[in-house]
Amino acid sequence: MLEAVRIAAASPRLCALGFGAEDYAAAIGLAPAPSSLGVSAQMVGVAAHAHGQAFWGLAGSVAETVDMEAFGALERLAAAARAAMSTPEIGRALEAIAFVPVTDSTPESATRFIAEEAALWGPVIRAANIEIE
DSSP, X not given: OTXXXXXXXXXXXOOEEEEOHHHHHHHHTOOOOHHHHHHHHHHHHHHHHHTXXXXXXXXXXXXXXXXXXXXXXXXXXXXXXXXXXXSHHHHHHHHHTTOOOOOSOOHHHHHHHHXXXXXXXXXXXXXXXXXXX
8 A cells, every 4th residue: 555656657557556455454454444444445546546547446345244234334335436426427527537437236247247358358468468567
């Protein structure tokens, strides 16, 4: 997180930064909750935006849902975010910073999207001999 700006500026080929809530929380010894990860997630998001990149990630965990009240609060927050992203004004503002709002995602549609993107970009990546650095 402290190197997000440097990472965002590292290569013109970089198109997005991601924030892995569970990994980050485990690395620094925090509970993966929005209250403890919000600022860090925002910093990575701001670094991505400052360099014209997309930002992927959540400031919370869904990996070990045992507190259903907290999960309900996270879902209400997600519902409010979906509602905001569904408005034309917010949708246009997000698209202007290369963020494509997805307001109707389901596990099935996300799985389908990932498979379609892999089928589309996998051959391009292999043909260009692109490797993770």
